[in-house]
Amino acid sequence: MRAVLALIRADGRGVDRVVPPTGHTAWLTVLSAAAMAFLAVFALALALATGRLADRWSDALARSATIRISAPVDQMPTQTRAVLEVLATTPGIADYRALDEDEMRALLDPWFGPDLPVETLPLPQLIALTETAEGVDGEGLRLRLAAEAPGAVLDDHTRWRRPLVSAAERLRFLGLISLVLIGGATAGMITLAAQAALAANGQVIRVLRLVGARDSYIARAFVRRFTLRGLSGAALGTVLGMIAVALLPEADAAGGFLTGLGFEGAGWLWPMMIPPMAAAVAFAATRAAALRMLRGIR
Amino acid sequence: MIELQNVAMSYGGGDLFSEISLKLAPGSFHFLTGPSGAGKTTLLKLCYAELMPSAGHVSFMGRDVRTMGRDDIAALRGRIGVVHQDCQFLDHLSVAENVALPLTVARRPLDARELMELLGWVGLKAQADALPPQLSGGERQRAALARAVIMSPDVLLADEPTGNLDWDMSLRLLTLLVELNRMGKTVLIATHDLNLIRAAKQQVSARVLRIANRRLQLAGADL
Numbered sequence: 001m002r003a004v005l006a007l008i009r010a011d012g013r014g015v016d017r018v019v020p021p022t023g024h025t026a027w028l029t030v031l032s033a034a035a036m037a038f039l040a041v042f043a044l045a046l047a048l049a050t051g052r053l054a055d056r057w058s059d060a061l062a063r064s065a066t067i068r069i070s071a072p073v074d075q076m077p078t079q080t081r082a083v084l085e086v087l088a089t090t091p092g093i094a095d096y097r098a099l100d101e102d103e104m105r106a107l108l109d110p111w112f113g114p115d116l117p118v119e120t121l122p123l124p125q126l127i128a129l130t131e132t133a134e135g136v137d138g139e140g141l142r143l144r145l146a147a148e149a150p151g152a153v154l155d156d157h158t159r160w161r162r163p164l165v166s167a168a169e170r171l172r173f174l175g176l177i178s179l180v181l182i183g184g185a186t187a188g189m190i191t192l193a194a195q196a197a198l199a200a201n202g203q204v205i206r207v208l209r210l211v212g213a214r215d216s217y218i219a220r221a222f223v224r225r226f227t228l229r230g231l232s233g234a235a236l237g238t239v240l241g242m243i244a245v246a247l248l249p250e251a252d253a254a255g256g257f258l259t260g261l262g263f264e265g266a267g268w269l270w271p272m273m274i275p276p277m278a279a280a281v282a283f284a285a286t287r288a289a290a291l292r293m294l295r296g297i298r
Numbered sequence: 299m300i301e302l303q304n305v306a307m308s309y310g311g312g313d314l315f316s317e318i319s320l321k322l323a324p325g326s327f328h329f330l331t332g333p334s335g336a337g338k339t340t341l342l343k344l345c346y347a348e349l350m351p352s353a354g355h356v357s358f359m360g361r362d363v364r365t366m367g368r369d370d371i372a373a374l375r376g377r378i379g380v381v382h383q384d385c386q387f388l389d390h391l392s393v394a395e396n397v398a399l400p401l402t403v404a405r406r407p408l409d410a411r412e413l414m415e416l417l418g419w420v421g422l423k424a425q426a427d428a429l430p431p432q433l434s435g436g437e438r439q440r441a442a443l444a445r446a447v448i449m450s451p452d453v454l455l456a457d458e459p460t461g462n463l464d465w466d467m468s469l470r471l472l473t474l475l476v477e478l479n480r481m482g483k484t485v486l487i488a489t490h491d492l493n494l495i496r497a498a499k500q501q502v503s504a505r506v507l508r509i510a511n512r513r514l515q516l517a518g519a520d521l
Contacts, residue, residue, distance in 0.1 A: 018402065020390040207386045210348065211445065212375035213403035215368055298348045298371070 018208060019201055019221040025193045029226060032193075033233025033278055034240070036186040040179055041241025041271050042261075047175025048270065049261045054168035057161065064157065065136075067127040071151035079149040080125050086144050087129060092136035096129035124151075186230070186278060187285040194226050194286040198293045209297055219290035223283055230282025234275040242271050299324050299453055299484050300345050300378075305354035307340055314340055315512040316353070322453065322486060327479045327502050329495045330488040331517065332509035338488035339383065341509065342455050345486065346378045347371045376404055379446030379483075381456040385438045387430035393417070394426040397444045404449070413448075420444045420474060436467035443474055453484040460494055468494055476501045 067087075071079045080098055087096045099107075104126065105118045129136075138156055145152040198205070208218050245262050263270065299322045306316035314337045322328060322345075330338050343349040344356050347363045356363045358374055366374065387396045394413060401408050417423045420440035425433060433441060439459055446454055456475065460468035472494060479485045479502055489495065498504050506517035 017395075018388065018391070018399070020388075203386075204388055207388055208399075208403060209372070210346075210375065210380060210382070210386065211400040211403055212372050212449070214372045217403055217405075294368075298350075 016221055016225060019204055019225070023200075025197045025200075026229060029190060029193045029229040029282075030233035030236070032189045033186060033230045033282070034237035036182050036189070037234035037237030037274050037278055038241040038244075039237075040182045040274050041238055041245060043175050043178035043182060044270055044274070045245050045261050045263060047172050047179065048263060048267050050168045050171035050175060052264070053260065054165050054172060057168060058165045062157075062161070063131045063133075063135075065129050065131065065138075066155045066157070067129065067145065067152050068155060069125040069127070069149060069152045071125075071149075073122070075151070076125055079151050080127070082149040083127055083145060083152050086141070086148050087127070090136060090141055090144070092132050092134050094130045094132045096127060099126040099128060183277065183281055187281045190226055190230055190282045191285040191289050194222055194289040195293070197222060197226075198290060205294065206297055209294075215291060215294045218294060219287055222290045223286045226286040227279050227283045231275050231279035234278030238271050238274045242268070299326075299359065300486075301355075301357045301360075302341075302344065302351075303355045303357075305344060305351040305356060307337060307344065307349070308352040313352075313512055315509060315514070318354070318509075318514045320507070320514060322484050324452070324484055325479070325482050326484055327476075327498075327504040328486045329498065329504055329506045329517075330486060330509070331490055331492070331495065331506060334490065336509040337512075338490075338509060339457050341514075342380075342457050342486070342488050345453075345455055346375060346380055376400065376449050377452050379449065379451035379454045381439065381442045381446045381454070381459045383457040383461060385430075385442040387438070387441070389430050392427050392429060393422060393433065393441050396430060397441060397448055399445060400449045406449075416444050416448060421470075435462040436464075436471070439463060439467075439471055440474070443471065447478060447483075451483070453486070454478055456485070456487045458489055459487060460489065460491055465493075469497060472498055473501070 067083055069076065069079050069083060084096070084098065087093055101118050104123060105114075105116060107126075108116055108118065138154065142154050145154060205218055242263075248262055300320075301322070302318055302320040305318045305320075307314045318341070320341075330341060332338055340349060344351055347356070347358075347366070350356075350364065358378075363371065363374070388399065391399070394417065395402075397417065398408050398413055414423060414426065417426050420443055422437060422441055422444065425437060425441075430438065430441070439462070443456075443459070446456075454475070459471055459475070463471065468491070475485055475487065476498065487498075495504070495506055499506075508515050508517045
């Protein structure tokens with residue numbers, strides 16, 4: 001990275017001058033770097049969003065559980081009371097409460113609509129509980145519930161929490177893999193463009209060698225040019241990508257997973273890393289291509 | 299200065315020449331002649347390390363070019379001025395920029411007044427801002443000569459420098475090369491123009507070498 005910065009800072013006008021402009025490879029490199037950076041912003045947003053999601057699900061669900069009481073109507077109050085008493089004396093429980101009819105209706109609204117007569121349905125009683133940081137002994141609680149309230153079933157969410165967290169973590173991994181692939185594709189594209197420019201300037205390079213130019217001097221002209229193009233293209237693509245991400249709907253508005261795609265707080269700084277990374281990739285790819293070609297010229 | 303010891307060069311399995319030994323002493327003036335295809339250009343390329351010999355040794359100031367790294371060879375070329383047969387300019391740069399190119403790539407300071415003096419010496423002051431494709435054959439050769447000497451090299455190699463020039467222009471260029479030799483530069487000119495060699499021998503003490511039958515020989519007294 002230091003070499004890249006030194007290269008950009010240095011006065012390379014003299015070096016640039018000896019190599020003629022390379023025509024279409026110039027805008028092609030800028031455009032490709034911009035497109036790759038745009039995609040990288042989305043891949044980064046995906047990785048960060050799924051990371052947050054995995055953490056949130058993992059954290060929130062790990063500390064909550066539900067007890068469902070399915071019993072005949074006449075036994076429901078008795079069993080509910082029994083469960084609440086058991087919970088009151090169980091270590092590791094921070095909070096618990098029986099859900100009232102309004103809360104039950106809110107849970108069922110998405111499936112049955114807002115006018116469902118909940119009171120006429122034989123619904124189980126739900127009790128939500130929150131564990132302390134130390135957690136609760138699930139097996140012990142199950143045994144006590146079975147003894148005190150036979151209709152009570154403890155659901156600690158493990159069954160569906162694990163696949164959700166696993167899915168979110170895989171999505172985060174895919175996002176990171178996408179970033180690596182985008183970086184590789186950028187390197188490949190810049191290498192091809194640099195090779196085209198080097199081949200088009202074969203005669204210029206031969207003349208420069210014959211008048212005493214060192215490999216580093218000749219490579220510098222191309223490396224500087226392609227590094228700056230990679231940097232400027234990636235900066236453009238990153239800005240456009242960040243604007244596009246900022247314009248995505250808010251997570252709370254629709255509540256869906258994809259609407260949560262974006263950056264939060266200091267997370268907005270992460271995309272700023274893309275242009276220097278693209279410049280570093282362009283620097284390494286062009287330098288390798290230039291030195292490889294120069295080895296074939298005495 | 300430059301020494302070739304039992305040098306051979308092969309292309310595609312066949313020997314272009316072999317067992318060539320040559321020593322260019324400081325301040326000497328040599329002509330290299332021979333029929334087309336005999337290997338004059340190849341021999342010159344060996345002298346400035348654009349080619350490596352198939353066998354034998356080429357050394358510059360006592361150092362074998364085979365042991366030199368790429369940066370060493372680049373530095374070596376700062377001490378050897380070469381006038382190529384086809385001149386080889388960068389067409390997007392002006393004549394002045396092309397002449398100054400060895401200084402530019404060596405990151406040495408450029409004195410504009412000295413550059414204009416040099417262009418004046420080769421008669422190209424008026425063409426300083428022209429692009430190489432706008433020059434005539436003679437002007438290109440003189441510009442190439444100016445570029446070859448701007449680093450004040452120890453040795454000057456010229457490959458058919460008068461190949462595309464009329465006789466007057468050839469003599470003018472020859473005079474410049476003789477002037478350089480009188481300034482102490484070692485000069486080696488590859489040419490098949492025997493009249494040029496005869497004209498030079500009237501001005502300077504020159505040895506004439508000939509490549510014939512794949513060997514290097516000292517040319518006869520007729521030259």
